[in-house]
Amino acid sequence: MDYRWLIFFTALLFQPPPTLPAVQTRARYDVVRNISEVEQGSFGRAGLSHATLAGALLHGLKEVKSFQLSLWSLRHNTVAPGSGTPIHRHSCEEIFVVLKGSGTLYIAPSNPDQDHPGTPQEYPIFANSTFHVAGGVVHQVRNTNEHEDLQCIVAISKPPMKVFMYKDWFHATQCCQNGISHVLG
Structure with a gap:
């Protein structure tokens, strides 16, 4: 019997494993990431934080045509008790999945005056609920x-977004890109 094959396979068995580079996508982002290690932002608003998990927003709010998720971004939002997003609109479509907590979704009535949206409709939201907000x-x-904190995963279409904010449901505030707002009413 030829023992050379046995020696060869034994040498392979005890050989150290090759050093492999971290698994990355073609956009040089790790395939698997820990959400708690993703940089958080707040839009300058107390009680509201977000972390972009995937999509165009990872590229500094610029659409990257070579990256498949460039038409959508995925965020993890945390809203502290008593806090919330500003009253706002934008051309982007949003899909929310509530992971934890509960709260209220406020939506302007159909065909609102864009400068003064009026009394909103209220919808309770809770863990494992999902909802869609159309653009505009x-x-x-x-x-x-x-x-308890309210935590959601939010899919956002067509980033970056130009946001228009409102002081309340009866007064308008116009906000341009980069979060700089100007009170109109």
Whole structure:
């Protein structure tokens, strides 16, 4: 019997494993990431934080045509008790999945005056619920739970977005890109 094959396979068995580079996508982002290690932003608003998980927003709010998710971005939002997003509208479509907590989704009535959206319709949101906000719809998400953060995954179409914010449901505030707002009413 030829023992050379046995020696060869034994040498392979005890050989150290090759050093492999980290698994990355073609856009040089790790395939698997820990959400708690992703940089958080707040839009300058107390009680509201977000982390972009995937898509064009990872590229500095610029659409990257070579990256397949450039038409959508995926975010993880956390809203502290009593806090919420501003009352706003934008051309982007949003799809929310509530992971934890509860709150209220406020939507302007159909065919609102874009400068003064009027009294909103209220919808309770809760863990494992999902909802869709079409582009151009005035809306707000608030954490109305006094005891627990509201956490959502949000898919956003066509970033970057130009946001128009409102002081309240009856006065307009126009906001241009980069979060600089100008009170109109």
